[in-house]
Amino acid sequence: MRTIDVAEITENIKEMCIEANHFLTSDMDTAMKSAVDTEKAPLGKQILCQLQDNLKIAGEDMIPICQDTGMAVIFMEIGQDVHFTGGILEDAINEGVRRGYVDGYLRKSVVKDPLIRENTKDNTPAIIHYEMVPGDKVKIIVAPKGFGSENMSRVFMLKPADGIEGVKNAVMTAVKDAGPNACPPMVVGVGIGGTFEKCALMAKKALTRPVNEHSDIPYVRELEEELLEKINQTGIGPGGLGGTTTALAVNINTYPTHIAGLPVGINICCHVNRHAVRVL
DSSP, X not given: OEEEEHHHHHHHHHHHHHHHHHOOOHHHHHHHHHHHHHOOSHHHHHHHHHHHHHHHHHHHHTOOSSSOOOEEEEEEEEETTEEEESSOHHHHHHHHHHHHHHHTTOOOOOBSSTTTOOBOSSOOSOEXXXXXXXXXXXXXXXXXEOHXXXXXXXXXEEOGGGHHHHHHHHHHHHHHXXXXXXXXXXXEEEEEEEOHHHHHHHHHHHXXXXXXXXXXXXXXXHHHHHHHHXXXXXXXXXXXXXXXXXXXXXXXXXXXXXXXXXXXXXEEEOTTOOOEEEEO
């Protein structure tokens, strides 16, 4: 049994909120730079170069890479041999988010009630997902999610007879409907299977997989590659102003489902696709 004081969780999440809002992950950085070289449309290339300039300024001057610093989404993968001390884990996570957004001078975008709309003034509470795993480590993923892209996400409750073509149509429908609103070039997370809520959660988690890594399942890998190609043929392009780089990756997760259903969740993220990952 390994003991971890929740104060360590708070400090790490504080740092990760600031990190994710100021710097791209290495895989996203590489993908964005590569897109400048491969983009065929002159205007699309110009937009991508401007985005590179913005990212450079953000890193040098510690300015957020997007003015919408998002709602904090936290994935906690907790080893079953870990015991937390010093307080309640969920309180510690939210305290980390609070400190990250207040001390990091990040925009506070969370309202206490979805209809009354009073701002909580510290970007809490976070959206927290817990998963128990073997071992004595804790993996933390902090993924601030802006709502320009979040609002473009969809869930389709397909019939089993719709099959793989139905899945392709669902993804393409979501992407085309999103158009420029998701701040392309986008990353498209897809969850196939499970239930209504499970497919959405898988789609969200898929956005945190490195964009240069494909699924281990052969047919899923092929589907990721095919959909990426189809999306980049839509002509939406960088900033929605036309071009050959509409998406940088399509990441798909799957899960068993009921004989009568084929749920498909599509969670789209903008070109910054913010997240930070640490293992304690």
